[in-house]
Amino acid sequence: MAAPFDKSDDSVVVVIGTGAGGGVLAGELAVKGINVVALEAGGRYLPEDYVNDEWDSFAQLAWTDARTTSGNWRVSRDFSGLPAWIVKAVGGTTVHWAGASLRFQEHEFRVRSEYGNIPGANLLDWPLTLQELEPYYDRAEKNLGVTRTHGIPGLPGSNNYLVFEAGAKALGYKNVHTGRMAINSEDYDGRLACQQTGFCFQGCKWGAKWSSGYVDIPRGEATGNLEVREHAHAARIEHNSEGKVTGVTYFDKDGNEHRQRARLVCVAGNSFESPRLLLNSASAMFPDGLANSSGQVGKNYMRHMTGSVYGIFDKPVRMWRGTTMAGIVTDEARNDPSRGFVGGYEMETLALGIPFMAAFLNPGAWGREFTTALDSYENMAGMWLVGEDMPQETNQISLSPDTKDQWGLPVVNVHFSDHANDIAMRNHAYRQGKAIYEAVGATRTMPTPPYPSTHNLGTNRMSEKAHEGVVNKWGQSHDISNLFVSDGSQFTTGGAENPTLTIVALAFRQADHIAEEMSRGAL
Amino acid sequence: MQKENVLTRRDLLARSMGVAGAFTLGGSFIAATDAAWALEVKHLQPRTMATLVQMARDIYPHDSIGDEFYAIAVKGYDTPEQAPGIEEGIAMLDGMSGGGYLDIGWEADRNAVLRRVQDTEFFQMIRGGLVVGLYNQKEVWPIFGYEGESFSKGGYMDRGFNDINWL
């Protein structure tokens, strides 16, 4: 079925990365009859391959190629080589995402106008409105089978959720439910309903949780128009003297270098690898890297304001049973500067197993303050806090001057420091999270610092004006018409919501645009 | 195994009573009081290993987790490559303890020593290694109540994912 394309075939679209953005885009272009070669640095693992074991799964799926870090974020101290916890595999990070699928709020597409000038923040309005994206949000929700949308019922509440719900309601929160999740509450799209197994971060062995790796990619392959090359690490994007891209060089598993010619290239390697690829593709014509006339490639790195609160009770909760993310409070997602910060945040339940809890509860801590918390693991409930962080030009992905990967390519350095607004928001969220658990009798609460990044955004941002960003409202680079960015790095700002539904909506929209432009001969 | 190569119940009792200086055995084994487990050391001095086990417990003290799990978590240091660094690190710890770390009777007093060395590479290596070495042992998970793998049992759909009864 899946047609192998010739490497000299310059009529194909090359998509780099097969995660939320690239996987959906590649599948959708193929369905539209467009020939696609998708290059994926990782291997292919399917539900039968996933393992219900945190560290074994990490070894199977995580991106562990070298990266370096700087800035005052604590991750740089505690996990200096692991700035992000993301996946290298067909399906990308959608293999181990939790599945929370939320739309941006209307004002989050125009925060520069809404929030005004925030010192130190490089805010910009999106060149796109919620209204324009709505039809694509609909498609994305149907594709992912998002609960509580389009008549799909919500998931049942787990123990972790029930504690959270009781506390939130006692505090007076109104919008409390088991979430809009890309997890089947009943059989959907040929996939089973969730069995509350509780290893969503390790890949869903039932296939109940959506992943582009086993939904969109095989759908595309079935058309005969999509070839996925696994263990194919894109190294450089090449261009001709007219400044149009012509192909991609990549390394296979054995370190052999190949060149795939292309009519069009779409970059979707997540917000570290996408700018890295553009920067590593610098040439005499584009000395600062491809698509970088604005100097914004790699800048404005956002990772969401995050943090967790764990609460300990005098009776068992057993939070690990059931979906990893089991419910949400959205009341704090509004923009209400009277709280002391702009933007908003979501509170979402979260559970980790003992191995990850030990690693992430308070990295570096030791002694009884730490171990007595773990001793109460059975009586623990957990939530994750996720909110809009401020884009700052100084928070950036750049090429490391001295560290190279196994292919000899400069790796990225990830520089991040919190903005004052991020800190004010986190402190507010910690207080509210603690209050939720105390309202139902927590005997101890623990404000837990951010984990290595799971949401990576903004490093090739969309802008109306070419000098303010890297791509236009279609994800097409301002500088090179046949070069697109198709992942979370397009985000102009981050919103309070988990990003994947928006990444997927943008991918569907981009697929429509590319198909139209190709058929009218413009691309 | 030769009797005198084994850290005996009496030695361990002595240690737990804070007179572990009595622990003078040569040879290459340390073992549980009830001989439920034994660990052969090939490259480290047994006393060094015993000190390392105590240090591991003091870093991540769980009263319901037996010594054998701490021993398993640190036994990877018993290699020709690692042993010299460990001997040196433990010698430093003993030095900071005014003689022998194992001779300090109260955890709080051992903690005071650990706090003085907590920024050293040695301490950080031991602590960092324990995060996975101790907590990723499947045998310790039940002690925390953690149930581990659940797919083969059909998940928790019918096994208590929402069985909370005290709210």
Ligand SMILES: Cc1cc2nc3c(=O)[nH]c(=O)nc-3n(C[C@H](O)[C@H](O)[C@H](O)COP(=O)(O)OP(=O)(O)OC[C@H]3O[C@@H](n4cnc5c(N)ncnc54)[C@H](O)[C@@H]3O)c2cc1C
């Ligand atoms: C633990 C966890 C939980 C999460 N939960 C949620 C959630 O509940 N809701 C939500 O909205 N989001 C969630 N996310 C975030 C979500 O997974 C990401 O936002 C999303 O997958 C990002 O999509 P992407 O296309 O930008 O990148 P990815 O999905 O990461 O895909 C990038 C792909 O590109 C490949 N690649 C990179 N460089 C190259 C190269 N040079 N050559 C070839 N291939 C390359 C990578 O191997 C990878 O497969 C979670 C993330 C994590 C880690």
Ligand code: SF4
């Ligand atoms: S809890 Fe549900 S969605 Fe999560 S891994 Fe298990 S079956 Fe899949």
